[in-house]
Amino acid sequence: MTVSHTCRRGAALLCAAALLAGCTGGSPDESPSPGATSPATPSPTVVGELEKSYRKVVRNVLPSVVQITTDNELGSGVVYDDEGHIVTNAHVVGKSRAFEVTFATGGDPLNARLVATHPDQDLAVIRISDPPKKLHPAVFGDSTKVEVGQIVLAMGNPLGLSSSVTQGIVSAVGRSVSEGRGRATIGNMVQTSAAINPGNSGGALVNLSSQVIGVPTLAARDPQFGTGPAPGIGFAIPAATVRNLADQMIEHGRVVDPQKAALGVSVRTVLGEDFRPAGASVVEVVRGGPADRAGIRPGDLLVKVDSTQITDVVTLAEALAGHKPGDRVTVTYVRAGDERSARVTLGEG
Known part of the structure; x- marks a missing residue:
C-alpha cells in the first residue's frame, strides 16, 4: 500500500503496509439461537442528539475552513488567528x-501571500x-488527549x-508515516476513518467539541485496488505539532526549533542477498553527535531501533x-558480520 497527499493534483506516493480484513459469519437465513439478543438499535432520541451535535460542530467550525488555490494545486486551510494567518500543508502551497x-461560507476569493513553509x-x-x-x-x-474510537469530522474541499464534511472515528494515534523517497517523514500522526479525498489537504479534523485536533494531509492508496484512495485510512498532523510550528513560522518567518529526533548520521539503503532492502548503512557520522557518542561508525548496518525492524x-x-x-533508544547494528547494540540518546535534527 502506498500513501498519497490529499491535494487535488501533484500527489506524491508514500510507503505504508497493506492491511487485509476477512469476514466470517453464518448464512443470512440462519436464525439466532434461543436466548440470543439482537444488537441494540439506537433510539430516535440518541440519534437526534448526535445529529444536533454534528450540526453544531459544522456551524462552529466551517466558517474557519478555506479553499486555497494556486496555479497547480487546490487544497484546504484553517484560519489560525484574527490577523489573517491560515495554516495548511506545505505540499498544497x-x-x-x-x-x-x-x-x-462564501464570498469573493481573497489574495494571500506565503509566510513560511516547512516541508x-x-x-x-x-x-x-x-x-x-x-x-x-x-x-x-x-491532541494529546485524542483517543481511539473518538468521533471526528473532516472538513475541507475534496475534489473542489x-x-x-465527512464523518468517522479516530482509528489510531502515534502513527509515523513517510511521504516517499526524499520527502517528509511525519511522526505522531492521527489515523482516521473519516474520508480524506483529494482537496482535503490542509483542512480540519475536528472533535465533537468543535476543536481542531489535526490537519488532514495524507490518504492511503493500495495499487492492488486501483489508483483511488483506500477507503477509511487517512492521516492528520496533530494539533500540538501544528500550533508549535505555526507559531514559529509566524514569529520568525521559519521553523527555528523543529523538535525532530535524530541519530546524527547519514545513511543509505543496502540490499541483501535476495535483493531486498536489508538495512540502513551508515555513510557518515556527525562528530560528537548521538551515534558518535554511542560508538556507531561509518560502515555499520543499522537493522533495528528498539523493537522496530530497520530495512x-x-x-x-x-x-x-x-x-x-x-x-x-536501543540501536541494533551489524559490524563485520557481528550484531551489536548501543543505547543512544537522540539529538535534534
Whole structure:
C-alpha cells in the first residue's frame, strides 16, 4: 500500500503496509439461537442528539475552513488567528508564493501571500493580504488527549467540492508515516476513518467539541485496488505539532526549533542477498553527535531501533519520527558480520 497527499493534483506516493480484513459469519437465513439478543438499535432520541451535535460542530467550525488555490494545486486551510494567518500543508502551497483564498461560507476569493513553509513536516502558513474585519479563527484542541474510537469530522474541499464534511472515528494515534523517497517523514500522526479525498489537504479534523485536533494531509492508496484512495485510512498532523510550528513560522518567518529526533548520521539503503532492502548503512557520522557518542561508525548496518525492524532509509526515518530529542533508544547494528547494540540518546535534527 502506498500513501498519497490529499491535494487535488501533484500527489506524491508514500510507503505504508497493506492491511487485509476477512469476514466470517453464518448464512443470512440462519436464525439466532434461543436466548440470543439482537444488537441494540439506537433510539430516535440518541440519534437526534448526535445529529444536533454534528450540526453544531459544522456551524462552529466551517466558517474557519478555506479553499486555497494556486496555479497547480487546490487544497484546504484553517484560519489560525484574527490577523489573517491560515495554516495548511506545505505540499498544497508547493513553490507558490501567491494564492487565492475562498471561505467556506462564501464570498469573493481573497489574495494571500506565503509566510513560511516547512516541508520536513508538511506544514505551511499563508496570510490574507487584506483580512476581513470578522474572521473566525479555529479553536485548536489538545491532541494529546485524542483517543481511539473518538468521533471526528473532516472538513475541507475534496475534489473542489467546497464546504464538504465527512464523518468517522479516530482509528489510531502515534502513527509515523513517510511521504516517499526524499520527502517528509511525519511522526505522531492521527489515523482516521473519516474520508480524506483529494482537496482535503490542509483542512480540519475536528472533535465533537468543535476543536481542531489535526490537519488532514495524507490518504492511503493500495495499487492492488486501483489508483483511488483506500477507503477509511487517512492521516492528520496533530494539533500540538501544528500550533508549535505555526507559531514559529509566524514569529520568525521559519521553523527555528523543529523538535525532530535524530541519530546524527547519514545513511543509505543496502540490499541483501535476495535483493531486498536489508538495512540502513551508515555513510557518515556527525562528530560528537548521538551515534558518535554511542560508538556507531561509518560502515555499520543499522537493522533495528528498539523493537522496530530497520530495512531501509524510510523505515529508519519512521522509527525516529515517533521519538523526541532526548529520548533513549536501543540501536541494533551489524559490524563485520557481528550484531551489536548501543543505547543512544537522540539529538535534534
